Amino acid sequence: MSHVTDDLKRASDLPEGDVIRVLLQQHAGIRQLCATVANSEGPAKRQAFDDLRVLLAVHETAEEIAVHPVTSTHGGETLASALNADEKEAIEMLARLEGVGVDSPEFDETFPIFRIAVEQHVEEEERVEFPLLLSEIDETARHMMAKRLTATELVAPTHPHPGSAGSVPKQLATMPFHSIVDRVKDALSRS
Template sequence: MAHRIDSTADVVEFLLEQHNRIKQLFAETADAPTSEERERKFYELRRLLAVHETAEEEIVHPRARKVIDHGSDIVDARLAEENKAKRALAELEKIDVNSPEFTVALAKLRDDVIDHAGHEESEEFQQLRAQLDHEDLERMRGIVEFAEKTAPTRPHPGVESPAANMLAGPFAAMLDRTRDLIAKPRG
């Protein structure tokens, strides 16, 4: 079942809700009682992380770079974290979900992603909310939602800039969605 976010939320509320859902999915993946359930939860987690980060890279970070204090420094640090997380997620995809290596790698990725989300929330999102009016934030939410609908559903390390996302995104998204149909966990 897809997690639906309130349609009246602005972009900051929307992204905060997704951060909460990502944290929840890390726990559900780690605590899954069966191999099949762990696979399903990891599939959902990987997909949400991929589309969420792509939308931030294409829409949120460029705006933050322009309108918040020290925006370039803040965004550059977030992009470095996102690249690291994408690499870890891509490696995690190759590991058997029932192995001890998966459990250790998932916990490490969870810690890194939660730390990254905390930086975004305190350094980027709060300033965006302070610098932009409500209409801008609502418009950005619609654009983020659209970007997520067309985003790749798997990690693509090294594709963190808006230009790289725009260039690689449509082809990567098409391939990812085809791979997802073939490899989607049952149930």
């Protein structure tokens, strides 16, 4: 069974609106887009990389703001710090890839390394962080985390900002203030 299929199966076993379900679905999307970038050329490769870039920038920002602090509070401070460090490394690599462009030989040399780093990070979250959250956080709280995750994703930057990775204040500083306030209020009012 592929990682994508496995992620989707595990996600379907959780209640709708559970933050772990949402994250597993996103991990499946990340893995699928990585495969598409690796196996495509020309405009299809460029589009897949653009989609991956946006998904990763939004996903990692939202995790840093809405998920990792909860992990840290519930006994995973070292884990949360390690995950944030991994995310910073991946975002730096993503920014370099974005800078050289998909048509560059450097992109083709670096992307497999980036893909491995992303896969290792995703596996660490799924192996350590998700079980911690499932055992320590009740379903209602995980549902609220999913709402916060979604609200954060609405305002998250869509380009990698390596200098802000791992820092909630710096992540928030990369977003237009009025946009943050309006979008978060709108998202929270709908939840």
